[in-house]
Amino acid sequence: MSLTQPPLPETPPFLAWFQAHGGQIDLAAIDIVAFPAAEGGRGVVARVDIPEGQAVFAVPRALVLSTRTSALRARFGVKEWAAARLHEGWSGLILCMMWEEARGGASEWAGYFEILPTKFDTPMFWDAADLAELQGTAVVDKLGREQAEKDYAEKVRPAIESRPDLFDPAEVEARYSLAVYHLQGSRILSRSFTLQKDADEDEDEDAGAGDTSVGSAMDVEADAPAPAEEAHGEHDEDEEGSEDSDEEEDAVVVAMVPLADMLNARYQSENVKLFYEPECLKMIATKPIKAGEQIWNTYQDLPNSELLRGFGHVDWLPLPGGGHGNPGDVAEMRADVLVKAGAAPADVEARIDWWLEEGGDDVFVLELQEDGTAELPEDLLAFTQLLADDTAWARARDKGRMPKPVASAPALRVLHAALGARLGAYATTLAEDTARAAAGMGEMRTNARHALVVRMGEKRVLEAHRTRVGALLSALEGGGKRKAEAQAGGGKRGRR
Numbered sequence: 286m287s288l289t290q291p292p293l294p295e296t297p298p299f300l301a302w303f304q305a306h307g308g309q310i311d312l313a314a315i316d317i318v319a320f321p322a323a324e325g326g327r328g329v330v331a332r333v334d335i336p337e338g339q340a341v342f343a344v345p346r347a348l349v350l351s352t353r354t355s356a357l358r359a360r361f362g363v364k365e366w367a368a369a370r371l372h373e374g375w376s377g378l379i380l381c382m383m384w385e386e387a388r389g390g391a392s393e394w395a396g397y398f399e400i401l402p403t404k405f406d407t408p409m410f411w412d413a414a415d416l417a418e419l420q421g422t423a424v425v426d427k428l429g430r431e432q433a434e435k436d437y438a439e440k441v442r443p444a445i446e447s448r449p450d451l452f453d454p455a456e457v458e459a460r461y462s463l464a465v466y467h468l469q470g471s472r473i474l475s476r477s478f479t480l481q482k483d484a485d486e487d488e489d490e491d492a493g494a495g496d497t498s499v500g501s502a503m504d505v506e507a508d509a510p511a512p513a514e515e516a517h518g519e520h521d522e523d524e525e526g527s528e529d530s531d532e533e534e535d536a537v538v539v540a541m542v543p544l545a546d547m548l549n550a551r552y553q554s555e556n557v558k559l560f561y562e563p564e565c566l567k568m569i570a571t572k573p574i575k576a577g578e579q580i581w582n583t584y585q586d587l588p589n590s591e592l593l594r595g596f597g598h599v600d601w602l603p604l605p606g607g608g609h610g611n612p613g614d615v616a617e618m619r620a621d622v623l624v625k626a627g628a629a630p631a632d633v634e635a636r637i638d639w640w641l642e643e644g645g646d647d648v649f650v651l652e653l654q655e656d657g658t659a660e661l662p663e664d665l666l667a668f669t670q671l672l673a674d675d676t677a678w679a680r681a682r683d684k685g686r687m688p689k690p691v692a693s694a695p696a697l698r699v700l701h702a703a704l705g706a707r708l709g710a711y712a713t714t715l716a717e718d719t720a721r722a723a724a725g726m727g728e729m730r731t732n733a734r735h736a737l738v739v740r741m742g743e744k745r746v747l748e749a750h751r752t753r754v755g756a757l758l759s760a761l762e763g764g765g766k767r768k769a770e771a772q773a774g775g776g777k778r779g780r781r
């Protein structure tokens with residue numbers, strides 16, 4: 286990256302706004318520039334060597350945009366806000382963002398809205414043909430479009446129409462439409478942080494429900510040097526109306542943090558973190574950064590399926606076992622695929638109900654070791670034993686304990702068939718996708734390229750697991766029962 290890179294046209298007005306509102310930034314040390322698309326596009330660069338521990342900028346709390354800092358909730362009425370269920374999920378923050386943006390220059394955040402994206406490459410906005418390229422992937426069932434539309438129709442639109450004094454009826458189509466709701470939701474999904482609420486904040490006004498969305502990708506922790514994490518990632522913008530108001534979720538608020546959200550991320554590249562201080566949020570170097578290097582945040586090293594769903598990009602990096610992709614890729618195996626893969630026992634429903642009651646999950650996450658090989662997750666092995674081995678099921682039920690994660694021959698046969706079924710759910714094979722990628726991805730349309738990369742990552746994980754299961758089965762069938770069971774290894778419970 287050249288140190289003499291010209292500033293982007295939007296940078297000076299944004300930085301002027303940021304500094305005029307108390308934001309601190311050393312412009313001799315960092316700048317906002319355009320990196321190549323594969324490195325995140327617009328991002329933040331170090332202009333000088335930055336030592337570990339140095340703050341690169343600070344964002345005053347008043348500049349953070351949330352349902353707590355926007356005046357809308359108080360103007361709407363705190364009780365009325367809760368009665369309209371705007372305190373649940375992200376719909377309240379989306380409404381605040383629509384309202385603040387509609388206020389134009391009168392909004393505290395006018396300078397911030399100028400730099401927010403107006404277009405997204407996330408599958409939420411793909412047409413049916415592009416979505417078909419994602420067939421078989423974990424992205425398809427997680428778009429959350431229907432739930433977001435339900436929230437808009439049932440909560441947000443009625444709230445807007447109930448207060449013409451706040452939401453100008455002449456502006457509803459331009460400023461408060463479903464399309465604008467999706468746009469603001471996508472901004473939150475790809476740029477928000479999860480912050481802890483101030484200790485002195487009044488919880489009563491929400492009738493105890495609090496802001497319940499957690500898991501936008503970057504969370505912030507209290508008291509430097511504890512890091513703040515990003516908030517995107519895990520949840521759909523709708524948050525299913527989150528009725529869960531347990532203490533942990535009540536303690537956090539999802540918020541937009543100007544400038545902090547201009548940092549890109551790449552698998553295990555982070556060199557700064559956001560730290561929580563009483564008056565401000567500070568972005569602090571967690572390792573020495575050389576002049577000219579990009580300043581990277583973390584989006585939690587998500588797999589490509591989640592990066593694409595939440596952010597609209599994928600990581601394409603050299604892999605330990607050769608080839609390219611995202612070392613953090615995973616593949617999901619649903620319980621119903623395992624059930625269909627074997628000769629399901631007559632009491633299969635009882636077994637599954639028992640598993641769920643015991644706290645087991647109905648989706649298993651497969652991931653690879655650092656060297657690119659597969660270990661079978663313990664929870665997957667235990668569940669498959671429950672299905673495939675009557676003795677293991679009887680013992681588990683009688684003792685009230687999950688079955689041991691044993692790689693028995695019946696369980697391995699079910700797993701092998703299930704992995705085959707999972708691989709068969711894609712429209713193409715890994716070999717075909719690999720050949721397509723090798724032919725050159727530069728000419729491909731962005732969505733098709735992203736879908737190809739997501740499919741390849743999942744299939745790589747599935748194939749490595751199928752190879753592992755096949756090897757264990759061969760060892761068992763060759764008489765090496767003990768050896769195979771010992772070799773199965775049992776990876777830890779997978780991530781979700």
Ligand SMILES: C[S@@+](CC[C@H](N)C(=O)[O-])C[C@H]1O[C@@H](n2cnc3c(N)ncnc32)[C@H](O)[C@@H]1O
Pocket residue numbers: 322323324325326327328475476546547548549550551595596597598599600
């Ligand atoms: C939190 S913002 C980061 C700043 C953003 N580039 C901007 O122009 O404001 C997240 C967005 O940046 C882009 N991005 C971040 N990291 C990326 C990467 N490694 N490759 C490609 N795009 C990336 C994606 O568009 C993502 O939705």
